[in-house]
Amino acid sequence: MDELKPINEPEPIDRMNEFESQLQQAFVRRPAPPGLKRRILDQRNRRLTARFHSRIVLWQRLAACFVLAAALGGGLTWRHVEEQRKGEAARVQVITALRITNHALNEVKARLAVRDE
Amino acid sequence: MARNWQPDFERLVDEHQSMVFSLAWRMTADRGLAEEIAQDVFLELDTHMTRIESPQHALFWLRRVAMSRSADALRRRRVRGVDLWIEIEESHGAPQEERFSPLGARLEQLLTTLPEPQRAALVLRYQEDLTPEEIAATLESPLATVKSNLQRGLKLLRAKAECNLKDYVRPGKSLGGARADG
Numbered sequence: 001m002d003e004l005k006p007i008n009e010p011e012p013i014d015r016m017n018e019f020e021s022q023l024q025q026a027f028v029r030r031p032a033p034p035g036l037k038r039r040i041l042d043q044r045n046r047r048l049t050a051r052f053h054s055r056i057v058l059w060q061r062l063a064a065c066f067v068l069a070a071a072l073g074g075g076l077t078w079r080h081v082e083e084q085r086k087g088e089a090a091r092v093q094v095i096t097a098l099r100i101t102n103h104a105l106n107e108v109k110a111r112l113a114v115r116d117e
Numbered sequence: 118m119a120r121n122w123q124p125d126f127e128r129l130v131d132e133h134q135s136m137v138f139s140l141a142w143r144m145t146a147d148r149g150l151a152e153e154i155a156q157d158v159f160l161e162l163d164t165h166m167t168r169i170e171s172p173q174h175a176l177f178w179l180r181r182v183a184m185s186r187s188a189d190a191l192r193r194r195r196v197r198g199v200d201l202w203i204e205i206e207e208s209h210g211a212p213q214e215e216r217f218s219p220l221g222a223r224l225e226q227l228l229t230t231l232p233e234p235q236r237a238a239l240v241l242r243y244q245e246d247l248t249p250e251e252i253a254a255t256l257e258s259p260l261a262t263v264k265s266n267l268q269r270g271l272k273l274l275r276a277k278a279e280c281n282l283k284d285y286v287r288p289g290k291s292l293g294g295a296r297a298d299g
Contacts, residue, residue: 026220026224029244
């Protein structure tokens, strides 16, 4: 880094310092465009609103999914219960039919026994 | 550090919009692009507000992100093959009252012809009055690189100024005394 070492000639250093001070004056911060802050805040508000809306949409979708899942689950449960009920009714009917048959057979058996005597 | 400091977005925009805009403009030499970059930087700040710990942190963060976004924008434009160095003389719709001294405008124009790392170092050095160490931290570059960029950038700018701005800058034989050590 030889260039960093100060040199003995005073004139170029003075000129460089003068040039640097000219640079510092030239490179002052420029004022921001008049509408920049408003645009930033508008865009920020739009983003916040969009985020709020997307959050609402997300919750709506979640709620819709929940309702759909509940309806599906309810339907499946109802179907299961209904099948069980029908099965039970069929079992009762079969048992009743068997009882009637049994009763009829017993009656036939009794009549045959009477006739054989 | 101010632990109880509560960042106020609007206030931060008020305080630093000029700094962010100027950095972006001097880096890109495009007023419209600089406005876009400034907007993006502040919107990004908004999403990082919870991580900002103090006013100094906010200032450092804004400088770093402004420089980084400007470099990204320059890279994108290079990739697209657009000639970046649109004449700054036109000022891209800047009102006339915003124009600074003729020397300032010419120096800014010459600045846009420097390589990007040198331009970045010079802008942070002379616009923001940062030390080489602070510039190195802002640009996330080694200190030696920053010092070298400052030296070379200053030398090159001075040489260009001597050629192009004879009315304003006194010609010199040597440029060895460049102040790059902060």
